[in-house]
Amino acid sequence: MRRDAEVWETASWQPPFHSDSDSDSDAGSGSDGIGEPLSETNQAMLADRPSALDTLDGPWCSGARDYEQAEYALDPAAYRQWDDYEERERSLPYRIIHGDRHFADHAVSGQGMLWRCSARAFLIEAADTIEALDETSIRREFSIREMAPGVYKTRSDDDEDETFARAMNNLRWLARYYRDVAAHGYDLIVISY
Structure with missing residues (x-):
C-alpha cells in the first residue's frame, strides 16, 4: 500500500478487515467485502488484532x-x-x-x-x-x-x-x-x- 498507489486505492475503499456495512454476514465468511477471500495473513491478523x-x-x-x-x-x-x-x-x-x-x-x-x-x-x-x-x-x-x-x-x-x-x-x-x-x-x- 505504501509503495503502490493502485494497491492503496483498492485497500482504501475496502480495507482488509472491512465488510460491507460491517454486517455479520461478511465477518465470518472469510471475505474482504469485495467477494475475495481474505489471505491467510489477513485472517491471522484479524484473529489477533487489538481490542x-x-x-x-x-x-x-x-x-x-x-x-x-x-x-x-x-x-x-x-x-x-x-x-x-x-x-x-x-x-x-x-x-x-x-x-x-x-x-x-x-x-x-x-x-x-x-x-x-x-x-x-x-x-x-x-x-x-x-x-x-x-x-x-x-x-x-x-x-x-x-x-x-x-x-x-x-x-x-x-x-x-x-x-x-x-x-x-x-x-x-x-x-x-x-x-x-x-x-x-x-x-x-x-x-x-
Whole structure:
C-alpha cells in the first residue's frame, strides 16, 4: 500500500478487515467485502488484532471534537508557541494523536488529508509520554477560552472540568490502546476523515 498507489486505492475503499456495512454476514465468511477471500495473513491478523475502539468516551476519528481536545491536553503550553500548522504537525502532541509521519504521498483521505502512521516503537513512546503526564500542571494550563477560537472544537460555554476530564480519560485509553497494538507487534495507520 505504501509503495503502490493502485494497491492503496483498492485497500482504501475496502480495507482488509472491512465488510460491507460491517454486517455479520461478511465477518465470518472469510471475505474482504469485495467477494475475495481474505489471505491467510489477513485472517491471522484479524484473529489477533487489538481490542476494538469501543471504550472511548466519544467519537475517536481525526476531526472529531474529543480527538483534537486530547491533542491540546497533551501540552496546552506548547499550543501557545506554535506559529503555523507545519510547526504543529511536527510537534509531539500532534504526532501522538494524528500519527508520527506521513504514510505515503498517494494515501490521501476524502478531505484531502494525508494518511499518517506510527511505528510500533513510536506507539510505545507515545504511551510512555501519556502515562507520564502531570495532570495537575496540565489542568492549570488547560483553557476552554484558549481552545475555542482554535481548531480544537470547543465552545466558550463548554464545562472546562468535564472537557478536561474527558480529554484525560481519552488519553489514558489511547495509551492502553497503543500498548495493545504494540504488544501485537503492529504499526498503526491513522486515517483522517
